[in-house]
Amino acid sequence: MEQLVRTFFNTYAHQPDGIWAAPGRVNLIGEHTDYNDGFVLPFALPHRTMVAAARTDEQRWTVHSTTTGETVTFGPPSLDERVPGWAAYVAAVVWALRDAGYTVPGALMALSSDVPQGAGLSSSAALECAVLTALNDLGELDIPVHERPSIAQRAENVYVGMPCGIMDQSASVLCRDGHALFMDCADLTSEQIPLDLTAAGLAILVIDTRAPHRLVDGEYAARRAACEKAAKLLRLPSLRHATLSDLVRVGDELLRRRARHAITENQRVLDTIALLGDGKPEEIGPLMTASHASLRDDFEVTVPELDTAVEAALAAGAHGARMTGGGFGGCVIALVPASATDHVTAAVEHAFAAAGFGPPATFIAVPSPGAARIA
Template identity: 65%
Template sequence: MTGRTAATATPTATPGDVAARATAGFRQRYGVQPAGRWAAPGRVNLIGEHTDYNDGFVLPFALPLRTVVAAAPRDDERWTVWSELSSDPVEFGPAEVDEPGRVTGWAAYVAGVVWSLRAAGQAVPGARLAVASDVPVGSGLSSSAAVEAAVLAALVELGGLDLPTDRWPRLAQRAENGYVGAPTGIMDQSAVIRGRAGHALFLDCRSEEVEQIPFDLDSAGLAVLVVDSRAPHRHADGEYAARRASCEEAARILGVPALRDVTVAELDAALGKLPDGETRRRVRHVVTENQRVLDAVELLRAGRVRDTGPLLTASHASMRDDFEITVPEVDTAVDAALAAGAYGARMTGGGFGGCVLALVDADRAPAVADAVTTAYAERGFAAPGTLTVLPADGAARLG
């Protein structure tokens, strides 16, 4: 995990530089070569925000930006992890692992994975690990899920654990929920583990069934421009938890297991049963956002990539007006991208800062990025980071 973000860059699909940094860090810290290196990507969510914990639908894809873990087993039941975020390694054993919250800071994500595996009855091997990353922290690109997935992949292989990949997302999510204490849904971990180049991952967050949806931007002459708003996250954790609680209470009032069970056709009747305008707005966002995901999937199945643009923009308006999770920086980025010719644009991630994505013609990406940068300067905002991306593969061992 690192705060490094390209200012205007097109990352490649190979995490060679990151892998070299992880390997060098491992050698410098432990004095030996690692047994292997495992990588996991960041992710952006094309559409489907705050639907995951409502048992709904999401459509993320994996990024070419990667977190790499270099690792080797050790003989005792202890774990030592070093990150380029910190000069000092963190070491912990079963006593610290088995008490959620005992390990804090960035190392909690590593301890959480060990805790989750042990709670699932797995014999987790002791290990030395070194972490390097090009997934920027705090920008809504799932840097934490990338760490969890890369560590999980390393420990599964080092320990010869019998764990099929389709079980990994839930284990990684439990690490973040149960050990770190972050109330995330299953989307981030699913995307970084099960992503595939040239595809978006259509995930049913209730059944955890996935479908790889063709999202071949390159052949269509398109790209996704990602804008790191550089906006400080304003009360993000508390506001995220408040919205989740509001959705769960609304589902209870409506007598459904989750808001996913309310359809667009039933929306007006459902809204009439809710006690206040704020709750009605929250529900309207979730119900309409689920439908936008389903509509986007149908368009992509038909090869109509450009036609998904208006759905992205409608999603942003819903997050801004109904779920109320945007900030001026992300609204400015969306407006500027659309004015510069993007087919659609929206905030991606939990909100209150983070990133914006815009669907653009590949050859127009620099001009759209410049337009966003100019709009930021006119508003007196700190300059954004921008990069263009194509869908990449999920977690894997590096050769």
């Protein structure tokens, strides 16, 4: 934080008005269900994007990235023309706020982040929600907290062009320390689910495969379009309303598999919630593993690095493991005995070396709080 303040001062020659932060997330279970009006169960990471910001009197926004060393300035005309590169995520928030009718204050901003980029841990949502939280406070916009995820999602959907669901932004804004966020994406209601794995002698090990994670290249959009087409064939508003017995009416085999994943994944979320409520967190492992198999076979969003990490973690004693995020690269999460994290990590590293992959990165995920002013 102190380094960010120094960077802000060196860039703008005065102190920021404050510092805001928003976290990345992992999704315990419920993948590719959010845009199908389904259920999700993410929790926030301790990894955050931080924004040091100061209000200005001009309708201009200047943002400096400590990651790239670049400084970008844009105003209303640039918003209409689409700001390129990493600054598009900042411009997208300004655009979405203005589009929602808010008078957005001009601002000077400096960004830093320890959310791994391209790992499927929602680094983009963390950036969007940190900027949105800062602008809300700087401009005294009084945006209801429950409305902020939708604004950030619209920023990414419409301005950036990534057709994500609302889970990532909701997790970054709404999550609480020590809890997972059980969210119904049909009506956006949510419930905080206690997730004290340490007390149960368990841990969530995040395995960043470091396989390239690309979603805006069309694959994510193709999966969403397939789900929407399947729902239309079933004459349903979304796959949230479909059952496995409905699949006999989907003649296209590919669409049938895509729909089967969404239907079964929703049920796995509900089953996970039930087990956590019964005090049986170790028993959610097989549901996580079944989720990965569905994402691999029916939804086809895994890559060899993800599958290798899951297989190695399970062979080393994990209770369950699955890819997390949109897929096509990124991370795996494994539910492991707390005493076995080093053993499982070593097993995954060995499997990666044997397969000729680069070494993965690992860390323990601890449920953390959502977006807020921190200084």
